[in-house]
Amino acid sequence: MANALQFCATVQAASPVFSKRMHCQSSWHRQSSPPLNYNYKFVATSLVLSKRSRRSLKVSCEAANVDLLETNKIDKEAEKKITCVMKFGGSSVASAERMREVAELILSFPNERPVIVLSAMGKTTNKLLLAGEKAVCCGVTNVDSIEELGFIKELHKAVRILILASFLFYYCSTNHKIQLIIFCHIRTVKELEVDESVIAKHLEELEQLLKGIAMMKELTPRTKDYLVSFGECMSTRIFAAYMNKIGAKARQYDAFEIGFITTDDFTNADILEATYPAVAKSLLGDWISDPAIPIVTGFLGKGWRSCAITTLGRGGSDLTATTIGKALGLSEIQVWKDVDGVLTCDPNIYPHAEPVPYLTFDEAAELAYFGAQVLHPQSMRPAREGDIPVRVKNSYNPNAPGTLITRARDMSKAVLTSIVLKRNVTMLDIVSTRMLGQFGFLAKVFSTFEDLGISVDVVATSEVSISLTLDPSKLWSRELIQQELDHVVEELEKIAVVNLLQHRSIISLIGNVQRSSLILEKAFHVLRTLGVNVQMISQGASKVNISLIVNDDEAEQCVKSLHKAFFETDISELEWECVSGNGSAST
Ligand SMILES: Nc1ncnc2c1ncn2[C@@H]1O[C@H](COP(=O)(O)OP(=O)(O)O)[C@@H](O)[C@H]1O
Numbered sequence: 052m053a054n055a056l057q058f059c060a061t062v063q064a065a066s067p068v069f070s071k072r073m074h075c076q077s078s079w080h081r082q083s084s085p086p087l088n089y090n091y092k093f094v095a096t097s098l099v100l101s102k103r104s105r106r107s108l109k110v111s112c113e114a115a116n117v118d119l120l121e122t123n124k125i126d127k128e129a130e131k132k133i134t135c136v137m138k139f140g141g142s143s144v145a146s147a148e149r150m151r152e153v154a155e156l157i158l159s160f161p162n163e164r165p166v167i168v169l170s171a172m173g174k175t176t177n178k179l180l181l182a183g184e185k186a187v188c189c190g191v192t193n194v195d196s197i198e199e200l201g202f203i204k205e206l207h208k209a210v211r212i213l214i215l216a217s218f219l220f221y222y223c224s225t226n227h228k229i230q231l232i233i234f235c236h237i238r239t240v241k242e243l244e245v246d247e248s249v250i251a252k253h254l255e256e257l258e259q260l261l262k263g264i265a266m267m268k269e270l271t272p273r274t275k276d277y278l279v280s281f282g283e284c285m286s287t288r289i290f291a292a293y294m295n296k297i298g299a300k301a302r303q304y305d306a307f308e309i310g311f312i313t314t315d316d317f318t319n320a321d322i323l324e325a326t327y328p329a330v331a332k333s334l335l336g337d338w339i340s341d342p343a344i345p346i347v348t349g350f351l352g353k354g355w356r357s358c359a360i361t362t363l364g365r366g367g368s369d370l371t372a373t374t375i376g377k378a379l380g381l382s383e384i385q386v387w388k389d390v391d392g393v394l395t396c397d398p399n400i401y402p403h404a405e406p407v408p409y410l411t412f413d414e415a416a417e418l419a420y421f422g423a424q425v426l427h428p429q430s431m432r433p434a435r436e437g438d439i440p441v442r443v444k445n446s447y448n449p450n451a452p453g454t455l456i457t458r459a460r461d462m463s464k465a466v467l468t469s470i471v472l473k474r475n476v477t478m479l480d481i482v483s484t485r486m487l488g489q490f491g492f493l494a495k496v497f498s499t500f501e502d503l504g505i506s507v508d509v510v511a512t513s514e515v516s517i518s519l520t521l522d523p524s525k526l527w528s529r530e531l532i533q534q535e536l537d538h539v540v541e542e543l544e545k546i547a548v549v550n551l552l553q554h555r556s557i558i559s560l561i562g563n564v565q566r567s568s569l570i571l572e573k574a575f576h577v578l579r580t581l582g583v584n585v586q587m588i589s590q591g592a593s594k595v596n597i598s599l600i601v602n603d604d605e606a607e608q609c610v611k612s613l614h615k616a617f618f619e620t621d622i623s624e625l626e627w628e629c630v631s632g633n634g635s636a637s638t
Pocket residue numbers: 139140141142143170366387388389390392393394395396397398399423424425426469
């Protein structure tokens with residue numbers, strides 16, 4: 052380091068013109084290993100040097116025996132700013148073939164200089180959680196035989212005999228799904244021909260962790276987060292190695308090492324404000340000194356108190372992408388999925404769902420919050436704050452236009468945008484035991500939820516009663532749900548008569564609530580034709596969502612029929628039907 056400091060002083064003395072700027076914009080790289088012969092290169096990135104300054108810098112470098120390497124070239128590279136963030140979910144990088152296609156896709160945009168965010172490959176996160184749960188009760192000596200650990204390990208071994216073995220295993224096993232995934236992962240590494248060593252340490256550590264879980268016989272939320280982090284840590288390392296192999300210079304980053312600072316709410320952490328400058332500093336600092344495509348782990352963060360790895364809730368890589376978009380002030384955030392954008396409803400419920408071309412941040416946020424798996428519930432917040440357009444695209448069909456999410460859109464023709472279903476919701480009817488006009492009743496009810504750390508989804512009130520639904524996503528484990536519900540009821544019964552109703556569904560009608568009469572008239576007509584009774588209705592202040600509560604077992608049919616009525620009928624026809632009272636529900 053002495054050489055570096057000496058050099059700095061020499062340059063400053065020789066070139067006062069840019070010495071001040073040089074301090075904050077330069078970086079040092081040790082070039083060779085011999086300890087007594089440090090050889091530094093000076094990277095004067097983002098300095099626009101005049102001929103005179105360049106000459107003077109050259110003289111200083113020579114005097115200090117420091118290489119001035121490719122200053123010009125690096126200046127030009129660094130001038131090119133990062134343009135966008137591209138997030139690829141588990142479905143987009145589920146195999147070697149997919150990774151190769153994703154790499155091709157990224158490189159097919161020569162004018163983009165993206166940050167890449169990746170999720171774990173395919174269903175790796177689920178497999179890791181399952182492996183953890185098995186480890187709790189299988190005993191230390193049996194950890195090696197956990198199927199899911201086998202699946203993760205095989206992912207990285209490019210040994211032909213193992214492939215043959217897994218083929219046999221696949222055909223002989225009754226659990227074809229797991230074996231198929233094993234086979235896919237072995238093929239991934241073999242086909243990509245990346246060095247096994249890039250993830251060898253992680254595989255070893257993962258096995259140790261599962262042994263630890265087996266020994267402790269418990270899987271805490273903190274350990275769960277550490278456990279699932281292996282998925283993203285490994286997918287990004289494999290992908291970065293592959294990009295480098297094909298000549299596209301890439302650099303892997305673990306989000307928890309580059310400033311993703313979160314609350315310590317393991318399994319569902321929130322990103323803290325300090326994240327934005329920290330992430331910008333890390334990514335831009337490296338980009339300026341040595342440009343390479345950043346490949347960042349989605350989903351992960353670091354708890355600000357515990358300093359342990361946290362996760363942002365299932366599907367959290369979307370949030371990682373929008374956070375990077377805001378942190379770097381990028382012009383676009385792209386989330387690449389396995390569907391042609393945000394669809395008019397969940398295609399697993401109704402396959403005729405159609406892509407929605409435009410959405411506002413508000414619509415997308417409501418849609419995500421009320422259960423559309425396609426976007427993480429919190430992911431729109433950074434995009435909205437930074438006013439950065441989000442494009443949802445299909446990595447399997449890149450030519451499809453996808454969905455563009457922006458602050459505002461033309462709503463003049465919009466009625467309904469999408470129908471969302473959230474299943475297995477618990478509803479509470481709470482009736483005050485006091486007389487009419489009793490003040491403080493609502494405050495007491497909500498403070499009970501606050502104390503218990505449970506959030507509420509949909510609310511409808513009258514003077515002496517409240518109906519509400521509870522957000523199941525905050526409650527991770529099944530046993531806890533029943534325990535917590537019992538506790539909620541017990542607390543509320545101190546001030547009210549409580550009726551707990553389980554197995555309900557929320558159907559959210561996302562769209563132009565300025566036309567709520569039209570939407571409600573049509574929706575109720577459909578539901579009446581189906582013989583379905585709506586048990587609660589609520590219109591949020593966001594003016595883009597009307598929520599209806601029905602029984603779980605009726606919900607899917609309702610969504611299908613509502614979809615037919617709203618999206619498979621011409622809008623003018625829809626209005627005419629309602630005005631003339633002529634409509635009939637399509638079921
Ligand atoms: N309204 C919707 N629009 C699009 N996809 C939806 C919708 N509701 C549910 N989905 C499901 O979300 C999936 C995409 O989300 P996700 O699995 O999180 O993607 P990724 O893992 O690639 O980020 C789709 O395959 C689809 O089955």
